[in-house]
Amino acid sequence: MVMTPPTRLTAELEFYEAHKAEWLHSHRDEFVVVKGNDLLGFFVNFHEAYSAGVGKYGAVADFLVKRVVPQEPMFVML
Amino acid sequence: MFGPRLEIEVGPPIIRNRSELSSPISSGPISRGFFRMPALIDTGAGRTVMTPEAIQKVGLPLVDYTTISRAGGIDKVSAHVASIQFPRYKMATIEMIQVLCCELPGAIFHCLLGRDVLSRWLFTYNGKTGEWSIDEEGLAGWVEPPEGVHDVFICHASEDKPFVEPLVSALKADRISVWYDRDKIKWGDDLRSSIDKGLLNSRFGIVVFSKAFLKKKRWTKHELNGLFAKESTGERVILPIWHEVTQDDLAGYSSSFSDRVAMDSQKDSIEEIVRTLKSLLGRTP
Numbered sequence: 383m384v385m386t387p388p389t390r391l392t393a394e395l396e397f398y399e400a401h402k403a404e405w406l407h408s409h410r411d412e413f414v415v416v417k418g419n420d421l422l423g424f425f426v427n428f429h430e431a432y433s434a435g436v437g438k439y440g441a442v443a444d445f446l447v448k449r450v451v452p453q454e455p456m457f458v459m460l
Numbered sequence: 461m462f463g464p465r466l467e468i469e470v471g472p473p474i475i476r477n478r479s480e481l482s483s484p485i486s487s488g489p490i491s492r493g494f495f496r497m498p499a500l501i502d503t504g505a506g507r508t509v510m511t512p513e514a515i516q517k518v519g520l521p522l523v524d525y526t527t528i529s530r531a532g533g534i535d536k537v538s539a540h541v542a543s544i545q546f547p548r549y550k551m552a553t554i555e556m557i558q559v560l561c562c563e564l565p566g567a568i569f570h571c572l573l574g575r576d577v578l579s580r581w582l583f584t585y586n587g588k589t590g591e592w593s594i595d596e597e598g599l600a601g602w603v604e605p606p607e608g609v610h611d612v613f614i615c616h617a618s619e620d621k622p623f624v625e626p627l628v629s630a631l632k633a634d635r636i637s638v639w640y641d642r643d644k645i646k647w648g649d650d651l652r653s654s655i656d657k658g659l660l661n662s663r664f665g666i667v668v669f670s671k672a673f674l675k676k677k678r679w680t681k682h683e684l685n686g687l688f689a690k691e692s693t694g695e696r697v698i699l700p701i702w703h704e705v706t707q708d709d710l711a712g713y714s715s716s717f718s719d720r721v722a723m724d725s726q727k728d729s730i731e732e733i734v735r736t737l738k739s740l741l742g743r744t745p
Contacts, residue, residue, distance in 0.1 A: 390538075391522065410637075411632075411637055411639075428558065429556050432556065433475050444522050448523075455526065455527075456528065457505075458530070459529070459531075459572075460502075460505070
């Protein structure tokens, strides 16, 4: 197993993990947008979430867009 | 030698605002543009994948990390956002899609088009001749990438939000996974297409039939019968809810339509609707 740790979005991912349990109760299956420790909000789909992130932070800055789910999906490549 | 492949142009995501189309979002320090490359259609890939070289060349924005499983093991990879055009084909541009960053063997292709892209098309491959075709008739530009099947999706008119939003909250409170896209119906009148897309990702589809919903599109008897005919095809089932419509309102569209077994928001409480759905899902009511 090769697991390369993320080198960007580390603050955002830590913020997400710290709040995940809470958000699973209130925003399960929604898409959250986070930059640093700034929570922009929750959105019903990725399209809306990413567009809102660009509107707030611009197209160049890194920001996290993540679906609030109990278990992270694993995508299979055959 | 390789299987189905086509030429694509990859660029930054295209964002539309409410009133007009905007061009691709503004350039950053990395030079952004559309880059043409061959792509291989890969039915074994759950998501579309691009090589680090291609992602860097286009300057695709990073939004997340995720995990992939492949022959070489399990990898943590970055997830980026892109748009994809098909310059040599009469096919709709995919304006926004997540792509995963991963090395591909042989460096022959820099992009594998996965099932998230294929979910937009009817893709036919003739194994004897190697010919293939893509039919995207009736599909809209944006389809939510499949991240697992939801318990239910909800299709409704935006005017019925006061009824639908408490229903969604009640479903979620009972840990029913809901695919609820408030904007789909508000944007257009292609309700059949929206329902078809919802059914792709959900076990059941709740369709809230109201006067506003019926006005969104001039439904024909043929269309309504076709909508409900889906119930006989497999696991995914449409669950109609009559919302503030009368038998007379419905009979105006189709007698078979008005005779459908459905829940009625004026007779059945939200709790009753949730209980019924849980029972259909095989969960303890």
